[in-house]
Amino acid sequence: MEPRGRVTITDVARAAGVSVATVSKVINDRYGVAASTAEHVRSVIADMSYESSLVARSLRSQRTGVIGILLAEFEPFSTELLKGLAAATAGSGYELLAWSGGGGPDGHVGWERRSLAQLSGTLIDGAVLITPTLVVPDAGIPVVAIDPHAGSESNPSVDSDNLAGAASAVEHLIALGHRRIGFLGGRPDLESARLREEGYRRTLAAAGIALDPDLVRVGGYRPETADAPAHELLTLPDPPTAIFATNDLSAIRTMQVAQSLGLRVPEDLSVVGFDNVPESALCTPQLTTVSQPLHRIGREAMEMLLTLLRGEAPAETHRRLPTELVVRASTRAL
């Protein structure tokens, strides 16, 4: 009906011949409106296909009925989590809003604090932070972190058993006869990266293998940042026969770098990843990796947040879920 731009509550009020307040009452089913008036207003609303502005409503009211998923970028790890998070939201009455903090590629530390400040108190009632770079201070709304920056002293969180997961990856390589095992680490700001390195070190030590510092590099969890260190590892005078890359994206990139150097995987180089994102099964050769239960992590994080939003105390504020080694085609006995 109404052509130009947005239809506002004022337009509706004028068209219906009532005040703005009355329209608002009708929309929100508040008492004190004659049935006939309400009826009439409703029909005008339908006619004009009016929908109240989320922004204006949020600004005024406390509750918005929206949960924010704050992530650095839309990459496979985050989008897998999204599926689990979304599944757990169904039927809760909350809408889901995924917000890419812009910090993105540069990995600007603090993106989650900025994003949270921009959205909390106004647009969202609660938030799930995916791989935050720091412990966020009280944001005034319930917050749950997935794969967080720090340990158990901080915000409620869900992660998987990174230590045991890394150990299983390295044990697998050792069992295949590998002794020179390269390590491509993750984002130093994340606890997961620290624990995966710790798992690597301990497992080598337990097997009586001396750690060669030359074989330990920082990959940053992203293809672009993993490229150079992977290349360095593979062009060492005495290169590793296997590499444990601590997430799938960097593992896949490592395989590509190896192939570009004329190395065959797994004949000349074994590679193990971490995460088990769908992409790990789509590359050639298919990647051996440590599986994290990503959907379940998302689901449990959302359940924790919903509990918090209900004003209840969650059974546990830190959930740690098990990992599992998935052996595919990128590893092979020496």
Place this chain on the structure above:
Amino acid sequence: MEPRGRVTITDVARAAGVSVATVSKVINDRYGVAASTAEHVRSVIADMSYESSLVARSLRSQRTGVIGILLAEFEPFSTELLKGLAAATAGSGYELLAWSGGGGPDGHVGWERRSLAQLSGTLIDGAVLITPTLVVPDAGIPVVAIDPHAGSESNPSVDSDNLAGAASAVEHLIALGHRRIGFLGGRPDLESARLREEGYRRTLAAAGIALDPDLVRVGGYRPETADAPAHELLTLPDPPTAIFATNDLSAIRTMQVAQSLGLRVPEDLSVVGFDNVPESALCTPQLTTVSQPLHRIGREAMEMLLTLLRGEAPAETHRRLPTELVVRASTRAL
């Protein structure tokens, strides 16, 4: 510094001993503030780690610098597109916001109109709609649709060659010797579903195979809605030897239903899907499917939207990208 809840511009102004207006000017780099004052205000802002509320800012200003991706739910198809959309946004100066319209599971027709009305004009400067259920009227902001409801008369859009894609799937099955080929259709409100059915019908006709109406069912593109029709097809007195399910999720579910009925895939039943989402390579057996270039679709849709946002006219308002048959392990010669 400031403990309780959000820090507002008023808090900053008070702490800095200036007016709200001055703080606003500093934030937005507007003329008319003494260098020393600006400096001071900036330091207070940093101290209090103040961040202006997206909501309040949006309400007041025209431009928000945010692009909305509106989707019915976070399932594999949408999240794959998200990766491409996000990649194309990098460096554009826009932030990305993915909004799940709530209509979700029930597939409530019109979710995108509602979502758009709620967000446009206030929160987002432009939008990409994923599988909208109808042609959206002028929303006052640029809108691009992916896999749209209707044909070329409507909004700018990007999709893939559904007709040719469906044909390639059915031709593949015919080449394998199949004659009784079941069809599990998609969402009737989408053009893609119509075109895929058309491709199925034409290809059968071209091969001189009479169409058995009993073999044509509506699967709705979702696992839950595909379950029953798949079951019906497989328990027919004269069941099909192959099924073309028009998206991967329903194809995967079809394989599960078959297995639950004691049928082996591909020995007893061949199955072809559509989309080539990552999940299609993760199931057992791996799914033969028609690949859509999902990342590229997302990228091109975003580029089109960015062009529109710049106020320019896009080279073409309807992009149709090629599909490709990916033969894996779920199909076999009769």
Place this chain on the structure above:
DNA sequence: CTGTTAGCGCCTTCAG
């Protein structure tokens, strides 16, 4: 039962 009055947090004239 209805309309008027105040803001939510912010930005933008427009006086001082």
Place this chain on the structure above:
DNA sequence: CTGAAGGCGCTAACAG
């Protein structure tokens, strides 16, 4: 160069 006033669209008191 700075602050006071008005209003974005909406909801929540309070009067009438």
